[in-house]
Amino acid sequence: MRFIPRVSSALKAVEIRQAPAPLIIGERLNTQGSRKAKRLVLGDDLDGLVDLARIQAEDGAHCIDVCIATTERADEGEFMLKLVKKISLVVDAPLVIDSTDPDVIEAAVRQIPGRPLINSINLEGDGSRFRRLAPLMARYGLPAIALCIGPDGMAKTPQQKLDTARLLLKTGEKYGLEPGQFVFDVLTFTLATGEPEFLDAGKNTLEGIRLVREHLPDSFTVLGLSNISFGLTPYARKILNSAFLYHAVRAGLDCAIVNAREIVPYGEIDKRERDLVESLIFNTHPDALSDVITHFEKAGQQAAPARKAKMDPSWDAGRRSNFRIINRLKDGIEDDVVSAIAEKIPGQDTTERDGRLAIDRPKDVTHGAAIQTLNQDLLPAMKEVGDRFGAGELILPFVLKSAECMKAAVAELEKYLLRKEGSSKGRLVLGTVYGDVHDIGKNLVKTIFENNGYTVYDLGKQVPLQRFLEEVDRVSPDAIGLSALLVSTSKQMNLFVSHARKSGMALPVLCGGAAINSGFINRIAKEGGVYPGGVFYCNTMFDGLKTMDALVSGQRQQLLDKWRGDLERWQEGPAATPPAQPLPRSSVAPVRPPVPPVTAEPIRLSGDEINMDEVWPLLDKRALFKMSWGLRGKAGAESQEDHEGILEELKGRITRENLFEPQIVYGYFGCHAQDQRLTVDYSGGQSHI
Known part of the structure; x- marks a missing residue:
């Protein structure tokens, strides 16, 4: 049975090979690389860790790497189970289970409602880690990040990386593993040491990605991106990582373990700095490292904001609106849109209303100018963003930020459009x-x-x-x-x-x-x-x-x-979608199913049939207080007790006055595979999914 290359959470399935690449694996929920994550783990702050996962998903991460191992705690397995269960309930991004302990990985896999990615397997030493995890991959149909580490150690040259990947595949065949279950990390090493052994580390990694993609096309590639820049200053790391990601994707990289907030779009990197880091990546001359160190030490920590693209004060408002969308500058875009509309109406000025610019004219006057602003200024900006996304110069999180700017601009523009009623x-x-x-x-x-x-x-x-x-x-x-x-x-x-x-x-x-x-x-x-x-x-x-x-x-x-x-x-071209493969079947031993009271019919409960005392413990108080009631920051923490009291009063009132009428609908339905689809039997016939 052919492995289907995707991972999933309880709510969403994600293809490993994204188009455009890469699949982004958020790296911030990892105690080995994030001080914040480690502090939250040591503080037993599960809610804080869930927020860290949620923020990464909102920033565009397709999957979330979860590593909570620390030397200060001896309960990694127990804590991992609590955390992945809580994340799975509120974050729809699939998880990447990251641990050196195979028992922790297996326990987490059994807990998660979906198909996670394992991080990681290798053939180091006697290959015991591979022997422990390969049966787990086979039993649950899981993909895994496979480090190109063989019995002789880490692969450094491009050919060694390919040879080790092939050895991992061949070893996996003994367990019934398929090529699509391997996401190869061809490894990269920091360019900051200056050691002769690693001067070509950047070139070797890029060539290793290309070789694996060419010779093992059914498998995938991944990089822990930040390894390439370890030891440099924070700003230098951001520029080097961003440029390296661009070249890695061009070489065929499928996935990147990265913090999307720390990546700069390739086209927005200062040309001088881009040339410096690319000289280091491709080892074009002996002074490449010293040039990078010297430049970024002089640039200092404040270099990044100074090098962001800036608007020219002489630009008209339409051009400013266009620029803001392309460069993800949301603050002020509403005023620029209003000014752009006014500029297209002869003799029209703007006025200030509630701290914002506005045009005090009827919509039959402003409609044409608003349409011009949309067509000439806003839509071309989103087209450019889309073109750069397709060319690989932007990764998905940047597109989403531009989209938020566009959404704000259109919301303001709509106030000046004429709509005919009836x-x-x-x-x-x-x-x-x-x-x-x-x-x-x-x-x-x-x-x-x-x-x-x-x-x-x-x-x-x-x-x-x-x-x-x-x-x-x-x-x-x-x-x-x-x-x-x-x-x-x-x-x-x-x-x-x-x-x-x-x-x-x-x-x-x-x-x-x-x-x-x-x-x-x-x-x-x-x-x-x-x-x-x-x-x-x-x-x-x-x-x-x-x-x-x-x-x-x-x-x-x-x-x-x-x-x-x-x-x-029309004739189907050579890039036709391959025929659907049979769905994989689980090799887990069957269990005795529960005996349902009714089948193929929904069961409904309401009113007195539901005990509210059983409902209240299921309430996510953190989500209620923070998301709905606005309880945030230091002030929120200080008033936590007050809000708990308010909630208790409301619960009593709800029960006494019957303010809520909870309802539940559930049922037991026969399900089976039919023609590559899930068929659900119900009283009125069948439904195909």
Whole structure:
């Protein structure tokens, strides 16, 4: 059975090979490299560690490395179990279990609801660590970071790295392991020592990545990025790490263990500093290290802010808005957007209202200028961000920060757009597909469509298939719009079209997002019989608007005829998606299932059937106090006791006055595999997932 190369949490599955690369593994929850993590572990602060995991996920990390080993504690296993359970309940990023103790790893794997990544295995010494962990990988179908360390020690030259990777694969075959379960760390060594043995360490690592990717294409590569710069000043490390990551991804790197906040986009690195660190990486001359040390010692710790791109005071507001989005400068973007609109209206000035700039004119005056600002200043900025993302100059966290700037800009701009009430050219159901949290593109589509006379039913992000279908039934739209940023989530589009085809639907489907292309859309439109309603690839939001205009006008049939003709002439290219492989089956010994009181029917409880005394212990008080009540910082800590008292009063009042009516719905349903899908039996028939 072929291993499917992905990891998962209880809530989300993530492909190991991202497009664009790399998969980012957050490194901050690691006591071996983070003082904060170690302090939290020694202080038994589970909530603080969970926050550390959550922050990394919010910053764009696909997975979270968890290492809590310290010499000061002897209860690593027990503490690890508590921590991964708590993280799994509130953070949707898959975990990377990092420990030198195989027993700790196995206990954590059994605790986690999903498929984590193991960090790490190797063949050092007698290979005992590999022998302990390989059966675990086979039993639970887990991937692992495999360090290129063999019986003779760490691989240093590119050929040694490839040879050790091959040896790891060959050894894994004895346990039934597949190439996709190996994520090879080809190792890198610090360039800060100046020792002759490591002068070519940077070049050797990059070439090692290239060789492994070329000769072992079904496996993956990973780097603990910060090792390359160990021993240099913090700012020098940031620049060196950022440049090295760029070159590693170009060499074929799949995953990076890194703190995304400490990476600078390659295109934004000062050219002088980029040349210095690249001379060190590629060992172009004998003084490369001394030049780096001298420059960054003179630059000091405040160099980074001084070298950030700056706006020219002479720029007009439109250019400033554009610059802010590209460079992720959110503060002040609302005022620049308002000023940009005013500049496009002859003789128009701005006024100050509640500390913000505003234009005191009716929307029929400001509408055209606002549209110009959107088309000429804001949208080109996001296009540039997308182009740089595709070229590998930006990693995903930077794209998300630019998207936040764009979201703030559009929210301000919408105040000056004219909307006609009571009339609509047509109806569009719109959403970002399930598993995808990126909604900036979808929000722009909504803005463009609404301001061209359409009614948009925005379902938000991470929208499940069933939610789309319910909204389609409710509003009977003229089309449905599906958005996805990632390769892994774009597969949800295929699921929707497949379901629509089998259900006899003929609703036009508009698909857009960075991860898709016309070939992908043609494939899902044609696979299993041409979808009658049309599946349209919308490269930009304006392509989507043009398609929608044709669908609701007299050109609909003409558009569909042309689309079908183009689809019939389209031929699958050489990069076709390989056929689906059989799903792996667990080798865990079967257990006796519980005997359900009722099957294939939902069981509902409400009111007096639910004991509130059993509900209250499940309340996450930290989330309530911090997220909902705003209890933060020193003041929050000092008033913790007061808030506990308020909560107790509320609980008593809720019980006495029946303010809450809790409800529970659960059930027992038969599930089995059928044609590469999960089939769920229920009273009305079957549902396929």
